[in-house]
Amino acid sequence: MSCLLRVNASATPDTSFSRRVADTFTETWTGDVVTRDLAHSPVAHLDAAGITARATAPGERTAEQATAAALQDELVEEFLGASAYLFAVPMYNYSIPSVFKAWLDQVMVPGRTIGLGPGAAPTAGRTAVVVSARGGGYGPGAPQHGKDHLVPALRTILSDTVLFGLDLHFITPELTFAPTVDQLRPLLHLHEESLADSHDLARRHAEKLNHA
Ligand SMILES: Cc1cc2nc3c(=O)[nH]c(=O)nc-3n(C[C@H](O)[C@H](O)[C@H](O)COP(=O)(O)O)c2cc1C
Known part of the structure; x- marks a missing residue:
C-alpha cells in the first residue's frame, strides 16, 4: 500500500496557504497518509548528544544519547516507512522555517539515510512534493527575484543523489500578502492566479502518483 508522509511546517496552520494546497493534494491522494505537524509538535534540535549518539554503540550511550537516538530512530523510521512525501513548508526570512x-x-543521518553513494539512499527515486507559500513574488522580473533561498536549499538537500535522491517537485503559491497588505493589493490577481495554479498542480501531482 502507498503511504504518504506529510510534514506541515507553517506556524499558523489555521490560515496557512501551504497547508490548504497540501490539503488539495491529500484529498486527491488515494493511499495512506501519515502526518507530522511541526507547528503543534516541533522536534528537538539536533544537539551534541544526538550527533555523538550516531557514532556510539547502543550499549555504550549515555542517558542523553539514548534519548536523542530514540527520537532520531522514530523520525527516521517514519521517514523511511513512506513511499512518497508531501512537505508544506512556507518561506520564512527567505529560507526554510x-x-x-x-x-x-x-533525519539526515550519514550512512543511514544519506551519504551512501550516488543513487544509493533508501529514498532514491521516491516522489516528493514541496508546497511553499510566500508573501512576495520571486519569479523573473519581480524585485525579489533571486532572493528565494528556500527552493535551492531544499533542492540540494532533498534531491541530490548522494543525499535523499528524491524525485522532487515544487509548488510555490506566491504573493500571499496581496489580500492583506495595501502595497501589494494591485497584485491580487497574480496571487489568485498563482494560488489557483498551485491547487491545480497539487491535484495533478496526486493523480499522477495514484496511477504510478
Ligand atoms: C517569520 C516569517 C517570515 C517571513 N519571511 C518572508 C520572506 O522572507 N519572504 C516572503 O515573501 N514572505 C515571508 N513571510 C510571509 C510568508 O511566507 C507568507 O505569509 C506565507 O503565506 C506563509 O505560509 P503559510 O501561508 O503556509 O503559513 C514570512 C512570514 C513569517 C511569519
Missing part, C-alpha cells in the same frame, strides 16, 4: 530544518537535521 526553523522547525523544518530541525526535522531535516534529525
Whole structure:
C-alpha cells in the first residue's frame, strides 16, 4: 500500500496557504497518509548528544544519547516507512522555517539515510512534493527575484543523489500578502492566479502518483 508522509511546517496552520494546497493534494491522494505537524509538535534540535549518539554503540550511550537516538530512530523510521512525501513548508526570512530544518537535521543521518553513494539512499527515486507559500513574488522580473533561498536549499538537500535522491517537485503559491497588505493589493490577481495554479498542480501531482 502507498503511504504518504506529510510534514506541515507553517506556524499558523489555521490560515496557512501551504497547508490548504497540501490539503488539495491529500484529498486527491488515494493511499495512506501519515502526518507530522511541526507547528503543534516541533522536534528537538539536533544537539551534541544526538550527533555523538550516531557514532556510539547502543550499549555504550549515555542517558542523553539514548534519548536523542530514540527520537532520531522514530523520525527516521517514519521517514523511511513512506513511499512518497508531501512537505508544506512556507518561506520564512527567505529560507526554510526553523522547525523544518530541525526535522531535516534529525533525519539526515550519514550512512543511514544519506551519504551512501550516488543513487544509493533508501529514498532514491521516491516522489516528493514541496508546497511553499510566500508573501512576495520571486519569479523573473519581480524585485525579489533571486532572493528565494528556500527552493535551492531544499533542492540540494532533498534531491541530490548522494543525499535523499528524491524525485522532487515544487509548488510555490506566491504573493500571499496581496489580500492583506495595501502595497501589494494591485497584485491580487497574480496571487489568485498563482494560488489557483498551485491547487491545480497539487491535484495533478496526486493523480499522477495514484496511477504510478
Ligand atoms: C517569520 C516569517 C517570515 C517571513 N519571511 C518572508 C520572506 O522572507 N519572504 C516572503 O515573501 N514572505 C515571508 N513571510 C510571509 C510568508 O511566507 C507568507 O505569509 C506565507 O503565506 C506563509 O505560509 P503559510 O501561508 O503556509 O503559513 C514570512 C512570514 C513569517 C511569519
